[in-house]
Amino acid sequence: MTEIRTPRLVLRRWLDDDLAPLSEIQADPVVMRGIGDGRPRSPEQTAEDIEAWEEGWDEEGFGMFAVELLGSGELAGAVGLSVADAPTEVAGQVAVGWRLGRVFWGQGYASEAAHAALEFALQDRGLDRVVAVFRTGDSASANVVDKLGMEAExxxxxxxxxxxLAVYGIDLTQYQE
Incomplete structure (x- = not known):
């Protein structure tokens, strides 16, 4: 089972017990405002998300991680990798993404987890390039991609x-600099 430990987090595959806390996170309209249609997701839709993320792991060898706080074991959200299907500028490329519960914002968790996922993509999985796509005006996501060393494209x-949507990218040579 793929698991990554950072100083404060565990990034791991999904467990049945993750459905309830992730459903609570994805039911928050503020968390979801920049994702897809911007609407909160039902528990059934959240279960579908987890199932799709797990299928991604099985098919691609990477996916969205469950992000757990190392000290408490509390689920903070989801961070990881997916193959982008849109927009056309990045379709087919691997994208790093994140969504954390609001109580976990402003503490550096998204940057810490996204850095671990990016390192996993470029070093462990041997990918040459990773992109990030997020709604313009999302200053928190802009801060994360800046900390990752990604460049605006x-x-x-x-x-x-x-x-x-703002499109950012980084390739292996930029990451290693």
Whole structure:
């Protein structure tokens, strides 16, 4: 089983016990405002998300990790990798993404977990490049990609919902610098 430990976190595969806390996180409209259509997700939709993330692990050898606080074992959210299907500028590329419960914001957890996921992608899985895509104006996500050393590559529109998306990227040579 794939597991990564950082100074404060454990990134691991999903367990049945993760459904309830992740459902609570994804039911928060503030957490979900920049993801997909921006609407909160039901427990059934959250179960589908976890199932899809686990299928990604089985098919790709990487996916979204459950992020657990090392000290308490509390689920903080999801951080990891997925193959982007949109926007067209990054379709087919591996993207790093994150969503944490609001109580975990502002403590550096997203950056810490995303850094571990990026390192996993580039060093363990041998990927040459990783992108990040997030809604423009999301200063917290901009801060995370800055800490990851990712570079802005442009702005595009969400293909379904029409809002602006910032596109960032990093390749293995940039990461190792």
């Amino acid at each position: 442009g702005v595009t529109q969400h293909p379904v919902h029409g809002y602006d």
